[in-house]
Amino acid sequence: MSYQIDSASADHTLSKQKNTLYPPLPVCAECKGRCCASLGCSLSPEDLQRALGTDTYDRESVLALLQNSNFAIDSFGYQGKRFYFLRMKHKCFTFIGVDAMGECIALTETGCSFSYEERPKGGRYLEAREDRQCVQHYTREDMVTDWMPYQPVLASIWDEYYQKFLSDGTFDTCEENYMNYQRAKHSV
Numbered sequence: 001m002s003y004q005i006d007s008a009s010a011d012h013t014l015s016k017q018k019n020t021l022y023p024p025l026p027v028c029a030e031c032k033g034r035c036c037a038s039l040g041c042s043l044s045p046e047d048l049q050r051a052l053g054t055d056t057y058d059r060e061s062v063l064a065l066l067q068n069s070n071f072a073i074d075s076f077g078y079q080g081k082r083f084y085f086l087r088m089k090h091k092c093f094t095f096i097g098v099d100a101m102g103e104c105i106a107l108t109e110t111g112c113s114f115s116y117e118e119r120p121k122g123g124r125y126l127e128a129r130e131d132r133q134c135v136q137h138y139t140r141e142d143m144v145t146d147w148m149p150y151q152p153v154l155a156s157i158w159d160e161y162y163q164k165f166l167s168d169g170t171f172d173t174c175e176e177n178y179m180n181y182q183r184a185k186h187s188v
């Protein structure tokens, strides 16, 4: 079954703050992306739409995108259940985001490999502050509104591949690779 991406819903945070942009500040260069070194930023459905190149989606197209992109499914607790959304994948990990913390796959030694405009909404809506008390304006509340229609597809992919990666040792390998990556990075 194919579904329509709801641009009105996808853009609701834009209309709420339509003239507000949060480009990086000079302090971001000094900080070297502390935000991006601990968690990949969240996507919105408009980012999904941009990545798919179409305003329709189904389970197969979202799964194919996840298997061939730098995106992962993650979740948080909402009304007693898991609530799924997409974020940037972490280095060494898969598109099933069991890794609560990790370095964004797009983070380089010189910062984000995307231009400001290309970044997912969670990256575009992070307000950098000189005192490094930076503020995320793409809130959980916004994400619940945006991602609600996508829950059946995301939950279905998560359920299938979480079990698969758990039983075939993929998650263990990812953990090991990430530890090796961090050790190598800190030994330089």
Ligand code: SF4
Pocket (backbone or CB within 6 Å): 024, 025, 027, 028, 029, 031, 032, 033, 034, 035, 036, 126, 127, 128, 129, 132, 134
């Ligand atoms: S947004 Fe904040 S945490 Fe992220 S790089 Fe800039 S100063 Fe550092």
Ligand code: SF4
Pocket (backbone or CB within 6 Å): 033, 035, 036, 039, 040, 041, 088, 104, 105, 106, 107, 108, 111, 112, 113, 114, 119, 120, 122, 123
């Ligand atoms: S996509 Fe860019 S801005 Fe977003 S977490 Fe990754 S490195 Fe940071």
